[in-house]
Amino acid sequence: MTWPEGYGRRILAEVDSTMAEAARLAPSLAGPEWIMARGQTAARGRRGRHWVMPEGNLAATLVMRVSEPPAIVALRSFVASLALFDAVAAVTGQAGGLALKWPNDVLLNGGKLAGILLESSGANLAIGIGVNLAFAPGAEEVEPGAVRPVSLMSETGVRVTPEEFLEYLAAAYAGREAQFTTFGFGPIRTAWLDRAARLGQPVVARTGRAETRGTFETVDDTGQLVLKTPKGRVRIPAADVYL
Template structure:
């Protein structure tokens, strides 16, 4: 598997979290850089939640220096999700068990196999953190009540792939999707994402810290918002956790 031109690569034996490592290095990087760690001692997911990362699972952060407005930069969560989908297909040879869950999870046989976390740093650097359960998944007791059950790639598909080999696949897939995004904008990314979306057309629940919205998942709009048809009409949601 060839490494994408223009992208750097740092592989560490251990760090606290690849997101923290990326933040420390962001100001010194001249171009896109992948930071991967074989072990994380303090991995984290969305909303400050802990992210379990036993050895053999995948933890990496891509650091970019985007030039677009913040709302456009944030759409790279969809770019990353598509790249993850592509990499999963590449290592398993199958597309049918995988689906994309708004805003930034990858599902395998209905369970969560991967998550994405975006953060911006001083100077405009964007860090895209990606965690994948390659060989092991947390127990049900370790996730929020009602959340999608965690699964691992190996247990669900039998595919055995190491973190560095997965990084090769993911980096190449991301480079292709990023080039499309920069060249053609969000429209083709949005269309591709929707074609792989979990529970499209079905009733879902979107929860924030203060509210809950139930409705039929109609689409994702051109700004990346979740659009639900509720009893009160169409509602666009910019940020929430989605429950099935």
């Protein structure tokens, strides 16, 4: 696997979180850079939730400068999701059992394999990625009703180190990023929907105390989840989706 041209790489033994390290390094970077840590002491997921990071799993952040409006920048969650799908398929030699859960999870055999977190500050974007390569958190370590965690090793028998997986991921992301910047969100959206979990099936979207139940109809051209409900079509910009 060839490391993509123009992307930096920084491997750390331990850090509080790769997202925090990305924020510290961003002002001094000349170009996009992947930051990977073998251990994290203060990892976190979406909405500030604690992220469990056993040794042997991937914890990495891509930090890059962006110039598009925030709504366009946010669409890179779909770019990253597709890159993760591509990387896992390349490592295992098959795409069977893989699916993408809106807005930013990768599923394997119905369980959560990976998660993505986007944070932007000014012209800098950080894309944090966690992948259960070797171990999956126990059910007691995730919130009630959440998709059960799984690992690549337990589901496929494939053993890959975080450093090896990062090479596949970086190459896949570079390809999808080039597609996004050249052709826009259209081809990314089409490819994402082709891999979407529960498309055409009932889901529940929760935002704070609000809950919307409906059929997952599509993702629109702004990345919003579109549900078909008894009250009509509902567009949801951000939520936690329960299957």
